[in-house]
Amino acid sequence: MRKYGNIFANVDWATILIYLALVFIGWINIYAAVYSEDHHSIFDISQRYGKQLMWIGFALVLALIILMLEGQFFTSFAYPIYGVVMFSLVAVLLIGAKVNGATSWFQIGSFKIQPSEFAKFAAVLALSKYLSTLSINMKDIKTKMMAMVIIGLPAVLILLQNDTGSTLVYAAFVFVLYREGLSGNILLFGILAIIVFVLTLIFGPINIVITAVFGYIIVYGLLKFNLKVTLAALAMFGLAVFVYFNYQLSQHVIYYIIGACLFLLVGWLIIKKELKGKRTHYVGVAIFVMACLYIISIDFTFNKVLKEHQRTRITVLLGEEDKLIEQIEQLKVERDMPDISAEKKQELRDDIGEKRYSLRQLRQGNGWNIKQSLIAIGSGGFSGKGFLEGTQTKFDFVPEQSTDFIFCTIGEEWGFLGTFILMVLYTALFLRIIFLAERQRSIFSRVYGYSVASILFFHFVINIGMTIGLAPVIGIPLPFISYGGSSLWSFTILLFIFIKLDSERLNVLR
């Protein structure tokens, strides 16, 4: 049953209202971020806030057009759209303009457009189309492979444009695949891998391995053998560790012993359930050995595989500045010892120089940015400094204050009240979309809904996490709020296609 004439029939007004609120918040905060006495009219087209207003206008027109189209249009044209966008991604590699080190822009006159922004909804359409095919089963390896290809292709093409941030967004699809039947263990495994990665970088591989062994002995011993054997093993291993720690005692030991025990316990229970008692003995040991290898490889990956700026980002995030200073001081003491060879001395000097360079990078680059970002947000206090009263963002202490770091302006001028409202708005939007997705009759719409929520969520986590020091500095925009036409339009298209699909849900036969 189709309703002609009223394009707003059955649309979800809650979602649209949140969308409009976020867009409005974005616009006035872009105004605040780049405000200057010379151009005080918020409609001044020569300034970013004036331009953003234009982009918003276009976005609303796009939204209307989408609502006017048939939902059927998107299901039918999912693959062609995907094809066209993938082609443009290849094209941009060949003829695109380079901005900030990334070859991701088409430039026509003064007008620039970023195809990678539109790759998101293209990938979403294609994935939805694929997963809604009747003969599909997520348990099949072929299905998994095919899904990975649909997601992986744009990711790889964007990575080739040297735009790491936009590439990482495709990791968000793990939530969609999980909902559609991908093993939960993969989700859990991913989260565990990240946690172990971070812990290893903070505490060093040796400590984590030792902790893991302790945890393993406890869990495995209690499950398989008896208490006595467990205690004996613990005592022997403890003695060995004691000898080791006589050389380097760490004050954090207790924290990661507890942490690692918990992870291993969870891991073990999963393995046990999966294998249902079949040869758990050997499998357990094998998994354990692999885990240890992973831990040890992290150090190698971090120091040899990652690039310098990536290392810095992670080091900054982990707050390792103090550690670096400490290391430099320690090396200095060694260097000034009287009884070392000239060769060794030179070696130490080089080490110090290298570490000093990193420290400078840390302080001037990402470290400085994060610090300024925290200062801007933190100085907002409970109720903020007031509209246009922010100093940190307006006086350029915060970088990219209208795009990637727009959240700093909100934090500084509106305080905790403002940021908390924003948290509520976003979380409400994500949950609302999931709720809407779950009420869809067609798999296509559901997959599409989950994809929208996941992508928005990923942007939200990385962007805000970055400004408050909980995620590494990865330059991706805050949905609907950050300055920029391409991202606003792409998010708008993404969202409004879903709103359109949702408004027609009753037309779809089960």
Added chain:
Amino acid sequence: MNNLSNRKFIVGLIFLVIGVIFSIRLFTIQVVNDDYKNDSDQNVLREIVQYPARGLVYDREGELLVYNEAAYDLMVIPKQVDTLDTLAFCKLLEIEKVEFVTKFNKAKAYSTYKPSTLVKEISSISYASIQEQLYKYPGFYVQTRTLRRYPRNSAAHILGYIGEVNQSTIEKKPYYKSGDYIGKSGLEYSYEELLRGQRGVKRVLVDVHNREKGSYKDGTNDTMAVRGTTINTTLDIVLQEYGERLMANKKGSIVAIEPQTGEILALVSAPNYNPNMLVGRAVRKNYPILSTDSLNPLFNRALMAQYPPGSIFKTVQALIGLEDGVISENSGFPCIKSLVNCHNHPSAQNVAQSVKMSCNPYYYSVFKRILQQRRAKSIFKDSEIGLGIWNKQVLKFGFGQRLPTDLPAIKRGTVPGIDFYNRWYGEGRWAFSTIYSLSIGQGEVEVIPLQMANLSAIIANKGYYYVPHLIKNVENSDTIPSIFMKKNSVGIKKKHFDPIVEGMFGVVYEPGGTARRARINDSIVVCGKTGTAQNPHGADHSVFIAFAPKDNPKIAIAVYVENAGFGGAWAAPIASLMMEQYLIDSIGTNNLAKEKRVLEANLMNVEFKE
């Protein structure tokens, strides 16, 4: 399918948990933690100190004694310094590269984001050329300060000097900050709080490139610098300079006071130095030179040199004797040289004659009568009681105590009392015969030149004095410290001063008087008393106190010339010239020879007697 449907809760939970984690984190950094607020202020707020001009100092006639001259300090904020062409910059600043690097590192060690002074007191000429180029060197700026200047090149000991505050002062007085200037001596020290004015602070907002973006809160919290208060002193700079000229190539001091008010007209200490030597950067070069000079020009003899007063002290003894009633103005004592040595003169028939002739045995007898009044059976005890009473009376003259004048670092001198001799000889082991030297101002009594001038003023006033002081009035205020307005009586009846004044008249005008050289002219009557103070270090000191005119005195003076011998020889003519200069404003032709003799005399290297 149902299984998978439950997964919506897992996904929803993850979304919700992240929202909660972010909210908690935001609450922590925005509401709980205050550090970021301070950091934010530190980022954008720059305090620009507005240094006030220090107060001016004038003499009693309105002559300018101290003013300010602009000086420029080059400041640096190390954090903002970009890649720097050190060599070119050093050339611009006219300093050595090594010096620059040391200073820059020191500034960096102090703070990377707070300003430090890199080069102090750039001259206005170098400033002009530096200012033109400075835009090329981010992180550097020039701060204007003021330097003290002394147009008259004299009165260094009185005016004092200023210097940077030291750490202990900063800790004691929170007003001061590192790099501030503070009065270190003289009037600059005494009237520091008036002269310094009030520092102002301007708060401006700056952006990340340290460019000024406007005033903070529209300048409502800014304070203006209040310039220092102008001070008018009692000093007569013409007289002061004349005194300094007269004392050239001599060691000693001159103190001249207006008796009716206690206003110090001149306070000369020789040798002295040019006050402009201790200004600004020159201090570093000149201070060591001055402080290691064997003649010790930094030493203010007028306040810090404690001398035996010699015969001028006889006036005090006579006054105490008269007040005690142990002598009358007509008491006569024979000049018996076996008691104490004396020069040849007829015996004094009364107090006036004793002063005129400065008879030593006469005062031996007077002092004996003062001390031994048969108040106790034991002569030891009798002397002790006598000395106690005498000591109290002498202190009333301002001797043996720090006169609370408005210059720092003043000595008290010594008026020995019972405790003093008990410590020295033991209790009951001394009597008049042990301490009779006091009678003629020798022995253990010590005074400073200011106290001598004060004695002269007491005699001129016939019985009272005002604490000698240098402050005449203060801008925007009708009062000076009350201690300088208080009339201090010495507790001796006015009539007892008449024979003393007569004697002092005789010293100058009568046959047998010891200071004929103190005469000025026929119209101005001078009264004076010579002294020739023995001292263990060398030739006798030449001492003279005087006042003039005899009736209604306008100036009281004390002159002390070290190792210059007889009081009438050098101290008397110097005092006379000073009084003439002050009272007539010039030296009469009859006295030009006297003036020439004094100006040309070099008494610096008088041979020490064995």
